Amino acid sequence: MAYPKGSLVLALLSVFISIVQATPMTYNVVSLGAKADGKTDSTRAFVSAWTKACASVKPAIIYVPAGRFYLRQVVFSGPCKNNAIIMRIVGTLVAPSDYRVLGNTGKWLVFEHVDGVTISGGVLDGLGTDLWACKASGNSCPSGASTLQFSNSNNIVVRALTSLNSQLFHIVVNGCHNVKMQGVRVTAAGNSPNTDGIHVQLSSSVTILDSKIGTGDDCISIGPGTTNLWIENVACGPGHGISIGSLGKDLQEAGVKNVTVKTVTFTETQNGLRIKSWGRPSNGFAKNILFQHAVMMNVQNPIVIDQNYCPNNKGCPGQFSGVKISDVTYQDIHGTSATEVAVKFDCSPGNPCSRIRLENVKLTYKNQVAQASCSHADGTSTGFVQPTSCL
Numbered sequence: 001m002a003y004p005k006g007s008l009v010l011a012l013l014s015v016f017i018s019i020v021q022a023t024p025m026t027y028n029v030v031s032l033g034a035k036a037d038g039k040t041d042s043t044r045a046f047v048s049a050w051t052k053a054c055a056s057v058k059p060a061i062i063y064v065p066a067g068r069f070y071l072r073q074v075v076f077s078g079p080c081k082n083n084a085i086i087m088r089i090v091g092t093l094v095a096p097s098d099y100r101v102l103g104n105t106g107k108w109l110v111f112e113h114v115d116g117v118t119i120s121g122g123v124l125d126g127l128g129t130d131l132w133a134c135k136a137s138g139n140s141c142p143s144g145a146s147t148l149q150f151s152n153s154n155n156i157v158v159r160a161l162t163s164l165n166s167q168l169f170h171i172v173v174n175g176c177h178n179v180k181m182q183g184v185r186v187t188a189a190g191n192s193p194n195t196d197g198i199h200v201q202l203s204s205s206v207t208i209l210d211s212k213i214g215t216g217d218d219c220i221s222i223g224p225g226t227t228n229l230w231i232e233n234v235a236c237g238p239g240h241g242i243s244i245g246s247l248g249k250d251l252q253e254a255g256v257k258n259v260t261v262k263t264v265t266f267t268e269t270q271n272g273l274r275i276k277s278w279g280r281p282s283n284g285f286a287k288n289i290l291f292q293h294a295v296m297m298n299v300q301n302p303i304v305i306d307q308n309y310c311p312n313n314k315g316c317p318g319q320f321s322g323v324k325i326s327d328v329t330y331q332d333i334h335g336t337s338a339t340e341v342a343v344k345f346d347c348s349p350g351n352p353c354s355r356i357r358l359e360n361v362k363l364t365y366k367n368q369v370a371q372a373s374c375s376h377a378d379g380t381s382t383g384f385v386q387p388t389s390c391l
Contacts, residue, residue, distance in 0.1 A: 024059040024084070027052050029069065036067020038094050043072045050076045059084035064122060067091045073105050073145070078114035083155065085114070089122020095147070099131040099167060102145040106168070110149045111156070118157040124148060126166035132192045132216075144168045144194075150176050159183050169196040170215065176203045184211040190238030192216030197239065200226050202254060209233055218243045219269070224284060225254030232260075237267030241299070243274040244289065246309050248282035248323040255285035262292040268338070272302040273330065277323035277348070279308040280316040285324040296335030296342075302363050303330055305356075305377070307348040321348040327355045334362040342370035342387055345377035352376040361385045 027049040030036065034045035046062075046069075053060035059082055071093055095108055102108055108126065111117055126147045134141035144167030150156050152175040162185040163170040170186045173179050186197040197213035200206050201223030212235045213219040219236035222229060222244045236242060242264065244256055266272045273291045277284065296302040305325060310316040325347065342363035347353035356379030363370050363386065374390035381389035 024061045024086070025053070025056045026061045026063055028063045028065065030065055034069055036065065036069060036091060038068030038070055040070060041072065042069045043074055046071060046074055053085050054078060054080035057081050060086070062087045064089040064091050064093070068094050070094050070096070071109070072096060073102060073108055073110075075110045075112065076114065077112050078153070080114060083116030085116065086118045086120060088120050089161075092123040092125055094125045095127045095145075095167070097127055097130075099128070099134070099144060100142060102167065103142040105145050106143065107149045108145040108147050108167075110151065111153055112151040114153045114156075116155045117153065118159070119161055121160045123162045123164060125164045126170075128165040128167040128188065128192065128195065131167045132189070135193050146170070146172050148172070149174065150179065152176065154178055156180070161185070162187070164188070165192070166195050168194050169199050171198045173198070173200045173203050173206055177205055179203065179206045180209070181207065181211065182209045184208070184213075186211075186213040186215055186219070188215040190214070190216055196221045199223060200229060202226070204228050206230070211235075213239060215239045221245075222256060222259060224250075224256065226256045227258050229259045231262070231264065233263045235265045235267070237265075237269045239269050241266060241269045241271030241274050241301075243271065243276060244286050245274070245276035246278055247284045247286060248277040248280065248321050251282055253282050253284040255287070257286070258288045260290045260292070261294070262290070264293070265295045265297065266299045266302070267297045268299070270300050271304055272296050272299045273333070274301065274304045274306065275325060275328070276306040276309045277321045277325070278316055279310050279321050279348075280319045282322040284322065285326070286328070287324070287326045289328040290331065291329065291333065292331040294333045296333070296337065296363060298336050298338045300338045301344060302335065302337050303333065303343045303361075305345045305347055305353060308346055320350040322351060323348065324351045325353045328353070329357040329359065330361055331359045337363050337365045337370050340365050340371050341373050343372035343390075345374045345391070347376040349376050352378055354378050356391055357381070358385045358389050358391065359383050363387065
């Protein structure tokens with residue numbers, strides 16, 4: 001069947017327009033004034049690139065070539081006129097070497113109110129070592145800044161990104177929906193304070209895959225209001241493990257539910273799979289949690305629920321946690337504990353843990369059978385479980 005000539009021309013024109021509209025606009029930060037010398041302040045060039053990309057009705061690429069780019073605090077703010085912005089980083093973004101520049105700002109690189117942003121590749125160097133040393137010395141120091149934060153945003157992708165030596169948390173996901181992180185690398189000293197690898201809170205449908213995290217605090221911390229979180233193929237160490245919590249700091253608090261953590265390894269970490277809540281009143285909860293296929297290598301607390309978290313014994317002694325923990329399954333967990341008690345369920349006397357399930361667990365201590373400790377915990381065990389279940 002032959003098309004009328006006019007229809008064919010219109011069809012071809014329509015295809016051509018579609019291709020043109022789909023071709024991304026590219027903004028090279030160097031073309032906009034950034035200098036790849038690690039010293040010249042390139043903040044303005046990055047803000048300019050973002051402003052242009054965000055205003056584009058076509059998809060946009062912000063390109064960061066090889067080299068080191070010094071940036072002060074940058075807030076990449078939306079909403080934008082398109083929902084397909086890729087920040088393609090070949091080089092390294094470098095924080096101010098003087099930690100007083102970021103000081104108490106709390107955040108270094110921020111994306112807020114954006115939809116459809118991808119960060120691909122690159123290194124974020126937080127230069128946090130001097131601030132950690134200040135804190136260790138007991139001197140008066142600023143709190144510092146988290147390296148990368150996404151707030152109130154949707155449809156975010158982070159892939160093949162490396163975060164080095166953050167002053168505070170490396171990556172924070174706050175108030176977001178549909179976030180995928182894959183191939184993320186986090187590196188900081190095992191004694192660096194409050195340097196959580198990835199922190200998720202008040203967010204839904206977050207996926208963390210194929211990542212390697214070594215830091216001074218939790219490799220991944222899961223805060224209040226996290227739902228439908230999937231973590232798979234993550235290596236943790238050094239660090240404090242993968243932690244749900246701390247929960248229950250506030251009296252009115254959103255709960256945590258539908259969390260899957262599978263195919264994870266912990267190497268000489270303080271904790272493995274941890275749930276912790278403050279020992280004080282709260283309406284918070286954690287339920288429908290699956291921990292599956294985990295390997296522990298010389299981990300101090302491989303499996304732990306701690307509902308008596310009370311730093312410095314301030315604000316909670318004499319009270320019990322209001323957080324309700326239920327429907328938590330530990331399946332195929334094995335390896336070695338660095339302490340005799342490999343499984344510890346220290347639950348709330350006022351809100352005991354319920355429906356805790358152990359299935360095919362084998363944890364040893366110095367080639368001997370480890371121990372389990374239960375307080376106010378109810379549940380079942382199936383298959384081979386060692387240490388012998390105390391549920």
